[in-house]
Amino acid sequence: MSDFSPVTAGLSPWQRTAAGAGLLGADGAIATTIFAEMSALAARTGAINLGQGFPDEDGPAAVLDAARDAIAAGLNQYPPGIGMPVLREAIARHWSRWYGIELDAASEVLVTAGATEALAATILAFVDTGDEVVTFEPYYDAYAALIARAGGVHRTVPLAFPGWRPDLDSLARAITDRTRMIIVNSPHNPTGAVFDDDVLAEIVRLAELHDVLIVTDEVYEHLVFDAPHRPIATFPGARERTISISSGGKTFSTTGWKIGWLSAPASLVSAVLAVKQFLTYVNGAPFQPAIATGLDLPDEFFAGAAAALAAKRDLLAAGLESAGFAVSPPQAGYFVVADASPLGHSDAARLCRELPGRAGVVGVPVSAFVHPDRHDAYRSLVRFAFCKRMPVLEEASARLASLGRG
Secondary structure (H helix, E strand, O other): OOOOOOOOOOOOHHHHHHHHOOOEOOOOOEOOOHHHHHHHHHHHHOOEEOOOOOOOOOOOHHHHHHHHHHHHOOOOOOOOOOOOHHHHHHHHHHHHHHHOOOOOOOOOEEEEEHHHHHHHHHHHHHOOOOOEEEEEEOOOHHHHHHHHHHOOEEEEEEOOOOOOOOOHHHHHHHOOOOEEEEEEEOOOOOOOOOOOHHHHHHHHHHHHHHOOEEEEEOOOOOOEOOOOOOOHHHOOOOHHHEEEEEEOOOOOOOHHHOEEEEEOOHHHHHHHHHHHOOOOOOOOOOHHHHHHHHHOOOHHHHHHHHHHHHHHHHHHHHHHHHHOOEEEOOOEOOEEEEEOHHHOOOOHHHHHHHHHHHHOEEOEEHHHHOOHHHHHHHOOEEEEEOOOOHHHHHHHHHHHHHHHHO
16 A cells, blocks of 8 residues: 555655645645745735845945956856855954954855855755754744755744743753754844843753754844844854854845855865755855955944844834734844734734735745744744835835724
8 A cells, every 4th residue: 555645646755755844735736935925926016025035225335346346357157166265264254353263264164055055055964864953943944945855853942922032941852862953043034033142052052962963044143233143153062063154145235146154163064065066066256255355344334234224123113013013123133023913813824915905015924934733823923024225114114004093
């Protein structure tokens, strides 16, 4: 007798794995992501798109000019597989400057096609069938897909609105001798939470206890509003087992360039490179020296970028509160999470599909960032992006206010 249902019988091994992870539709087809759906809805209706996290302004002129100069200078062919020395050396300086960690640019830094490729190559390099990977839920949607592709078992630690702090007992129960990897996304997408030192220290303690790799997603490292970012790699005992991932897209408003990187002990970098070379191989030759230019910008740029984004956060959060949402003010990043239940909306996914017509604004339900079996815990929550121009956010806030009057 076949073990396959009629839905899964004709699927590839990956599709069967993805179906079990909740990544496919009921018919076995690859489901359109909520982000693509909402962006298409915004384009079709003319609604303000606060769903996807991309800025509507260009990054600093020095960075853009450096890319143009690189193209004009002929840097348009394959860069080295590990990344151009100019960028790897800038990343090493960045770590020393901001976090006091000295890296060997030649062996402890790898340039990737954005942070997502760094995550993909890392997970595929170290996770085998049946290995458990722990993430915090809600989670960036690529985590579940990549863990499933590697044949891993995805375990989550829940974060609860509005504080989003993980319960340390739940964390301890989630990490066992079957765990291969913990993915730490702080500053966190979609919630904007920043894990405090007690949480990070406990992650390190448990990783040491169970001999687990720590993989970080720190793409919002310079977009923190209340206190400086502290990478988990700076904690005692963490560096030798930590792969730290970041990118230039969020910091320099160049999300389309897809220039990311990871840093780790040389043996871990080599293992990831062995996989990465068969994914994109290389990418973004003229953009690599441009991002290097960005990493070397003065402190005033980084402080100004965070301050400008904090002002946008405050504007949109105030607008959402005026409309009647309950708001969890983010500590970092591009997004604010709002609870629609005070407005009488218990189903955020339904509300997000109605919002373009009712208020001319697009958001994304937080249920898109959790396993389908746990949608109910996040059912009324909506994520809105505030990485937009001030006039756009002012107009969006005014439009959302109509919900409270409806």
